[in-house]
Every structure is written in C-alpha cells, then in structure tokens.
Amino acid sequence: PRILILGPPGAGKGTQSSNIAEEYDVEHVTTGDALRSNKGMDISDMDTEYDTPGEYMDAGDLVPDEVVNAIVDEALSQADGFVLDGYPRNLEQAEELEGMTDLDVVLSLDVDRDVLVDRLTGRRVDPETGENYHVEFNMPDDEDVRDRLVQREDDNEESVRNRLDVFEENTAPVIDHYEDHDGFVAIDGEQTPDDVWADIQAAIDERV
Numbered sequence: 001p002r003i004l005i006l007g008p009p010g011a012g013k014g015t016q017s018s019n020i021a022e023e024y025d026v027e028h029v030t031t032g033d034a035l036r037s038n039k040g041m042d043i044s045d046m047d048t049e050y051d052t053p054g055e056y057m058d059a060g061d062l063v064p065d066e067v068v069n070a071i072v073d074e075a076l077s078q079a080d081g082f083v084l085d086g087y088p089r090n091l092e093q094a095e096e097l098e099g100m101t102d103l104d105v106v107l108s109l110d111v112d113r114d115v116l117v118d119r120l121t122g123r124r125v126d127p128e129t130g131e132n133y134h135v136e137f138n139m140p141d142d143e144d145v146r147d148r149l150v151q152r153e154d155d156n157e158e159s160v161r162n163r164l165d166v167f168e169e170n171t172a173p174v175i176d177h178y179e180d181h182d183g184f185v186a187i188d189g190e191q192t193p194d195d196v197w198a199d200i201q202a203a204i205d206e207r208v
C-alpha cells in the first residue's frame with residue numbers, strides 16, 4: 001500500500017511509521033531522517049537563505065521546497081509500497097506530491113500542543129538504529145542501548161516551540177486539505193503507542 005502519515009511534530013509519525021514499514025513490508029520514506037543524514041549538504045547554488053539544510057533544521061524552520069521535493073521524488077520512484085512521513089508540510093509540497101503518486105490511506109495523528117512539548121523535549125534517539133525512545137514513556141530495556149541514547153538537536157524548548165508554530169501556520173492547512181481525500185482517517189494520537197498502533201492497523205486493513 002501507499003500510505004501517508006500526517007501530524008504535528010512529536011505526534012508519533014516516526015514511531016508508528018516504523019511499525020507500518022515492518023508489518024506491511026513497505027519503505028519508510030521520511031524527509032526528516034533523509035535531511036538529518038544530509039545536514040551539511042551544500043545548497044548555496046540554490047536561491048536559499050542558508051547554505052545547508054542543517055541551519056534550517058536546528059532552528060525548526062522548513063528546509064526549502066526545492067531541496068525536499070527532490071528527495072521525495074527520488075525515494076518514491078524507487079519504492080513499490082511506502083509510508084511517507086514528514087512530507088508534505090505546506091500546500092505547495094502537497095501539490096507537488098499529487099504529481100508524483102496516488103495514495104491509498106492518509107492517516108492523521110491528533111495530539112494537543114502541550115502533550116507535544118513534553119514528548120519532544122523528552123525524546124531520545126538510538127544513534128545506531130534510529131529508533132525513538134522517551135525518558136518517561138518509553139525507555140529501552142537494554143542497558144547498552146540506554147547508555148548510548150542522544151537528544152536531537154532540534155528538541156530543545158526554543159526549537160520545539162518554533163516547530164509547533166511552523167506546523168500551525170504551514171502544515172495544519174495541509175491536513176485540512178486531505179480531509180476530503182479518499183482513505184483519510186483521523187487517529188487519536190494521545191493514546192498509548194500500542195493503542196495508536198491498533199487503530200492504525202484497523203484503518204489500513206479496512207482500506208487496502
């Protein structure tokens with residue numbers, strides 16, 4: 001299946017996309033991870049404010065569309081089925097995506113803003129597997145994994161608040177736009193990770 005997962009920063013898109021990729025044997029296409037692997041890429045020949053994606057990301061601002069559209073176009077052209085996470089983030093990107101592929105399921109994770117701040121500032125990442133954890137809600141049992149966890153550079157309180165503002169201004173209209181799309185389903189993202197996952201599986205199984 002071709003699945004899009006939408007939601008604000010910290011809604012659980014990455015966490016649930018990992019489950020989807022494993023269960024349905026599809027590619028996890030994530031612009032956030034792709035950009036994090038290319039934070040130092042030289043984009044100075046484009047007409048952009050900064051010279052690298054990392055400068056936008058650490059501040060919590062959107063990386064220019066031109067850079068992100070190219071990443072997604074390339075990744076989707078190589079994937080049979082996919083779960084797309086982190087894109088589109090504004091209406092221009094949504095229009096771009098419509099020219100690239102059709103979608104079978106559009107999942108939208110709903111979570112309130114105050115919950116998002118706690119999730120993001122408490123998130124820790126395993127640098128070896130890329131798996132997301134949380135100091136309060138979800139720590140790994142393995143002590144070696146616990147000891148190597150790191151915090152993402154944009155998970156400080158200032159960047160988090162800016163990311164949430166950028167979401168409200170640019171990405172919330174994208175979600176409104178998809179509400180009329182075939183296969184759209186809103187998921188209560190404030191439940192436990194397991195309950196969110198159960199709702200997602202039911203939604204996908206009903207539609208593919």
Ligand code: AP5
Nearest residue numbers: 009010011012013014015031032057063086119123134193
């Ligand atoms: P990106 O990496 O996409 O970050 P984001 O959208 O801010 O989303 P997150 O990854 O922070 O949250 P998530 O929804 O994946 O939540 P997670 O599962 O980790 O983008 C980063 C930056 O890249 C952007 O700011 C921008 O600069 C750039 N960028 C990316 N795409 C772009 C685009 N298309 N255009 C332009 N620029 C782009 O969960 C969060 C935490 O909560 C974890 O600790 C997790 O363990 C915990 N958790 C998850 N689910 C639950 C639950 N149900 N209950 C309790 N805790 C939970």
Ligand code: ZN
Nearest residue numbers: 013014015032
């Ligand atoms: Zn993510």
